[in-house]
Amino acid sequence: MSVVKQPPYTMLDLVKIVDTWPYPSDPNYNNHLSSYYTFHIPPFPHPFGYIHRDFVQDVPWFPNLWNINHQTRKMTFISPPSFHSRSEAMRLSLLAGHQSPNPVPSLRRWTNEEFPLLYPPTREVVLKLDGCGVDMLGGINETVCVVAYVTIPGQEHKLWISKRAWWKSAYPRLWDCTAGGGLAFAETPLEGMVREAWEEVGLPKEWMMQRAKKVGENSFQLCRTEIGEDGCQMQVQHLFEVDLSGGEVVPDVKKAMTEECEEVRLVGVGEVKRMMRDGEMKPGAAMVILDWMIRWGYVSEETEGREGFEEIKRRLKRRLVIE
Template identity: 35%
Template sequence: MSDFYYFMIEGHEKPFGYVHSSFIAAMMPWSNLWSLNHKKRFLTLHSFPNDVQSRTNAMQTTLRSAYNNGTVSYWANELFPIYSSTGGHILDMDGCGVDPFGIVSYAVHMIAYVTTKGNEIETRKFWVPRRSKTKMSYPGMLDNTVGGSLRSGERPIDCIVREAAEEGGVPEEYTREHVKACGTLSYQMDRTDDGKEGRQHQVQYLYEMEVPEGFVPKPCDGEVEEFMLMGIEEVVGALRRGEFKLNCGMTWMSYLVRHGIVDAENEERLVEICARMHRKLDLFVV
């Protein structure tokens, strides 16, 4: 943790994220909305008055400055929430700040499949998208059928319905009727989505959905180059070759464990794998 500062918010004892020292340096001098304690490695947000909207305004002002000076490379124009360790809504921030501030973010991911029957044996094939080569993060890599981050105030079920329509052209009514919740993943990674040093902490809400044989997902928002129908052996092969976006590989591993394709008989690291996919994301000062 020597390369990180703790993202603190005035009035709260626990950190809300871990900020890499390179981001700290790039934003110097920090405005009077913030205080820096180099000894404790605290970066603390202050706001007056001390309420959700004021904290949101202070964060948005900081992120707009980071965008204008090139420290962050894009402006998401979507607000994402920050919660306290007890679940309280503390502030909202533009999505461009999720990685630099190393906060816990929340997302939905769905695997859609077609059931085919041959010789009285049912098999599943999966709709796997290839990310657009113009995507900032992981261009051209394989992904989950649909997925995305929860906006502030959005429920997971509403998010997956929205993402299925936006990314795959799935009618909202169909998703609401057929999608099945399959638990969660929680994990941390030591790099940001654009490959920089940092910390990612994310909770994924997982879903599966069967679609009819004649249905073909349609890329609607420019984020997907193509959808491919793949058998489970093809999916596993692509996972082994590292062709999936990193966090999507975990979503697929969760599917393989959930359906008994990966088990204690064929994977000696099963316990460790499952533990790493269900981290307790309780940030603390070391």
């Protein structure tokens, strides 16, 4: 498991920066897993995620709600079997960690945003929880991402990209895709994308609902939380694109720059590639744009070599497995 730490990056380097969880064939795989506890909720037979041992040690887990087996490295969440009772018990658990005298970084900010916890084999939603607990519990984290583009006859495409605000806890002032964010509880991916596109860059909701296209998913697994702690993220990106070539609708730059972004810019594909290679783009957003570039032919076997291109495609669609 090697990560290129300094730019300039190749496209495969960018994927390796994001898809850092070792594969079973990696010699370091078992040693890596020894730092994690599997997260279980009865009566579901399969685990929900991986919790890093630092969280196990540093968070005040209620003994009436959590059974911790240090020998088998299992964390079992014990709650009444209904959706609402599970959700309330999880809220109390996370709130206790948030209100402790020295909370772990993930729990310091109570987001007041509810997200689903998914059962990995079926993606059934088994409870809802505050966003501060998503990364800590190491479960599947669904996001929605949209790339808005402009077609110019005889020229390369241009993409609308946004620069993250300075106050963002993760990746401040790095470039991002047009809009994106976490998929909230009870939202469909389309609804989530439309909400994020309106909130972040002012793209009209009804117009986006009608014009934006779902183009697939990315999935990959990280060894860090969003803010850089040791942990597990199993990311699923729901990918959308929208053609803004007609000029009828464009991002609302004034709205975006007063709320979520420092800058919104229309940039040619070549310059976006340079930004990606020079480390100026948020790593997860680079995966969204990389997928777009593959579909539109800007990244291919010819540009990356056969083996590199095949590895990029394979790792962008990683099968998420918890053992």
